[in-house]
Amino acid sequence: MKKKRVGLFGGSFDPPHVGHQALVYAALDALGLDAVYVIPVGVPVHRSLSGQTTAVQRLDWMRRIFSQDSRIEVLDWEVASSMPTPSIATLRRFVCEYPQTHPVLLLGADAFAGMDGWVEYLEHARLCDVAVFARAGSAPVSAAAVFKPVALDHWQNLLGERTETGFCVQAETALPDISATDIRQRAQSGKSLEGRVPECVRLEIEQAYA
Numbered sequence: 001m002k003k004k005r006v007g008l009f010g011g012s013f014d015p016p017h018v019g020h021q022a023l024v025y026a027a028l029d030a031l032g033l034d035a036v037y038v039i040p041v042g043v044p045v046h047r048s049l050s051g052q053t054t055a056v057q058r059l060d061w062m063r064r065i066f067s068q069d070s071r072i073e074v075l076d077w078e079v080a081s082s083m084p085t086p087s088i089a090t091l092r093r094f095v096c097e098y099p100q101t102h103p104v105l106l107l108g109a110d111a112f113a114g115m116d117g118w119v120e121y122l123e124h125a126r127l128c129d130v131a132v133f134a135r136a137g138s139a140p141v142s143a144a145a146v147f148k149p150v151a152l153d154h155w156q157n158l159l160g161e162r163t164e165t166g167f168c169v170q171a172e173t174a175l176p177d178i179s180a181t182d183i184r185q186r187a188q189s190g191k192s193l194e195g196r197v198p199e200c201v202r203l204e205i206e207q208a209y210a
Contacts, residue, residue: 004034007131008094009106010078010087012041012180013058014049015205016065017197019108019178023133026173027106028071031131032156035071036106037094038062042079045086045119050184053208055079061205065198086119091127103128108175122146125165129155133171184209 007027013020024036040062042055059079066072077093078085087105094103105128107115112132115121124130125146147168150158155169183196187209197205 003100003102005032005104006098006101007031007033007036007104007106008039008091008128009036010039010041010090012044012047012049013062014180015053015183015197015209016058016061016201017178017180017183018195019176021065021198022173022175023106023108024066024072026133026171026175027104027131030171030173031104031152031169033104034101035073038066038072038074039077039090040074040079041085042081043084045084046114046117050209052184057208061201064200088118088120088123091124095127105130107132109134116146127166129167129169131169131171133173133175 007024009020009024009027011020024038027033027036040055040059041049056079059074059076063074066074077090091103091105094101105124107130109132112130115124115130118124130147146165148165150167150169152169152172155167158167178196183193183205186193186196187206190210193202193206
């Protein structure tokens with residue numbers, strides 16, 4: 001049976017914004033993935049949260065944002081844990097629970113650039129591929145040495161083929177130039193977030209980060 005390619009998109013989503021939304025749909029459409037699993041962080045390993053909302057609230061926002069698309073599932077794995085959960089632990093759990101899928105980590109260019117600082121960084125390449133997304137106007141992404149760079153059209157024909165290390169593909173869709181930091185600053189200034197965060201949760205985000 002041919003394995004399905006499934007994207008794994010983790011993050012703090014503090015708060016979620018249209019850039020996150022765009023990345024998920026670009027992964028489905030431009031990369032041809034069968035599904036995307038969104039995994040909000042509970043207790044971060046490498047960064048601090050704003051403290052202006054809860055993990056449960058962020059999980060609820062993500063579930064509502066993607067509730068209308070059956071190709072997207074939002075998992076509570078990390079939110080349900082009281083301890084920091086490194087990416088490798090979530091990846092191992094996914095491989096164990098979904099053996100008929102081939103995981104692809106979905107990363108923004110900034111996250112990919114810092115990936116060599118992750119817990120058990122080298123082990124990721126044994127278990128998954130990586131797809132990297134750049135913001136509009138940013139420079140091309142260079143593949144980390146541990147992953148094997150491959151062109152998108154070639155990668156789409158490689159499912160089932162494994163080498164000693166995972167593949168790295170650069171998505172050809174540029175994401176909106178927007179960040180959670182910018183969103184928080186606008187909300188703190190009392191500015192509208194219309195067009196910057198999904199409309200179904202906009203008012204709640206404006207209130208939470210005011």
